[in-house]
Amino acid sequence: MSDALLHGYFRSSAAFRVRIALNLKGLAYDQTFRHLRKGEQRAPDYLKLNPMGLVPALEIDGQILTQSLAIIEYLDETRPNPALMPKDAAGRARVRSLSLSLAAEIHPINNLRVLEDLRSRFGADDAAVARWFRHWVEVTFAPLETRLASEAHTGKFCHGDTPGLADICLVPQVINNTRFDVDMTPYPTIARIHKACLELDAFKNALPANQPDAE
Amino acid sequence: MSDALLHGYFRSSAAFRVRIALNLKGLAYDQTFRHLRKGEQRAPDYLKLNPMGLVPALEIDGQILTQSLAIIEYLDETRPNPALMPKDAAGRARVRSLSLSLAAEIHPINNLRVLEDLRSRFGADDAAVARWFRHWVEVTFAPLETRLASEAHTGKFCHGDTPGLADICLVPQVINNTRFDVDMTPYPTIARIHKACLELDAFKNALPANQPDAE
Numbered sequence A, B: 001m002s003d004a005l006l007h008g009y010f011r012s013s014a015a016f017r018v019r020i021a022l023n024l025k026g027l028a029y030d031q032t033f034r035h036l037r038k039g040e041q042r043a044p045d046y047l048k049l050n051p052m053g054l055v056p057a058l059e060i061d062g063q064i065l066t067q068s069l070a071i072i073e074y075l076d077e078t079r080p081n082p083a084l085m086p087k088d089a090a091g092r093a094r095v096r097s098l099s100l101s102l103a104a105e106i107h108p109i110n111n112l113r114v115l116e117d118l119r120s121r122f123g124a125d126d127a128a129v130a131r132w133f134r135h136w137v138e139v140t141f142a143p144l145e146t147r148l149a150s151e152a153h154t155g156k157f158c159h160g161d162t163p164g165l166a167d168i169c170l171v172p173q174v175i176n177n178t179r180f181d182v183d184m185t186p187y188p189t190i191a192r193i194h195k196a197c198l199e200l201d202a203f204k205n206a207l208p209a210n211q212p213d214a215e
Helices: A013-024 A044-049 A068-078 A089-110 A112-122 A126-150 A165-178 A188-198 B013-024 B044-049 B068-078 B089-110 B112-122 B126-150 B165-180 B188-198
Strands: A004-008 A029-033 A057-060 A063-066 B004-008 B029-033 B057-060 B063-066
Touching: A004 A013, A013 A068, A013 A089, A013 A165, A057 A068, A063 A068, A063 B089, A068 A089, A068 A165, A068 B089, A089 A112, A089 A126, A089 A165, A089 B063, A089 B068, A089 B089, A112 A126, A112 B112, A112 B126, A126 A188, A126 B112, A165 A188, B004 B013, B013 B068, B013 B089, B013 B165, B057 B068, B063 B068, B068 B089, B068 B165, B089 B112, B089 B126, B089 B165, B112 B126, B126 B165, B126 B188, B165 B188
Parallel strands: A004 A029, B004 B029
Antiparallel strands: A004 A057, A057 A063, B004 B057, B057 B063
């Protein structure tokens, strides 16, 4: 008996985030897959559910939710334990800021549809695409490392000693980085938090390689 | 006597969002400007305040907040009236999803630093930059129009009959579009909501052209 149906793709960072959140909340969910390289996210049956033609989309509580951060905040508001957001407004602002640095600064510029567009529009080859990817990671990871290394609220995880929204955004980005040989040496705090997350089943079980549609 | 100090730039869509939110909340604020084309957001004194080197940053309640959506949610949590978010979790999920479609799908790909990078990295000229800009607007505006035109919760504004977070994200994008000749004809619902917003002083007074640093 499952609580939700996730429309995803093993390699989508945004779907990965939602899988982690569902796992942390202990929710049972089914998955259906939209192969992004085959354009299945633009199939008419899926566009009826989600006109944006993106993954993830989550069917839950008789409705369909889209945009990973909106989905995760909904899960946290409707299923408060364990909490994925701090109890105080300042803490929530910090966690949302860290999360958006990853989900709204790096990921949109480096996702599949943009990388494919660079190839067709500007003739970028594999090496040029990889340089672009690494550039936008580095532009944000350097100051993100500064923040996480210097701010008092950083704990075992991005905010305190329990995993939350910022960690949920961090791990998929670091995993994605491995496909483009991003050097993690300059980011010891990010690497430490990433490692702490991957010791938890909720993160491990959400890894792209552990999904049924993994190639 | 002001409640807050906003570090911004007249043309930054993200700073524009925060100006609208501060205005809707009726908060008095001072502004200081970081000229993005001159790289002032990377000056050492600013990086001390905001290591990410981006605008906006808002000094309020004895702390500094970054990332426009995180700032606006903080304002709404700490100054609940008038509300910028719906009272119900499903409504908040919808508003956050619409907002992220604008703030995390279009804007990060089309902001100044990415457009400049296309010039230096791929030799894109003005026409190529404009084509890129319009492409990423159209990819999201078409399904966003479908959502806003078809979903029951759309009202005078994106969600119901009072302005909120999604409208705050919508108007700066539509204003930004005018610089790149985006044809708005295919988006009558977006255009209608945009017009309704600009009848309000909170939006009008936040327009780039009405800022002290406007060129």
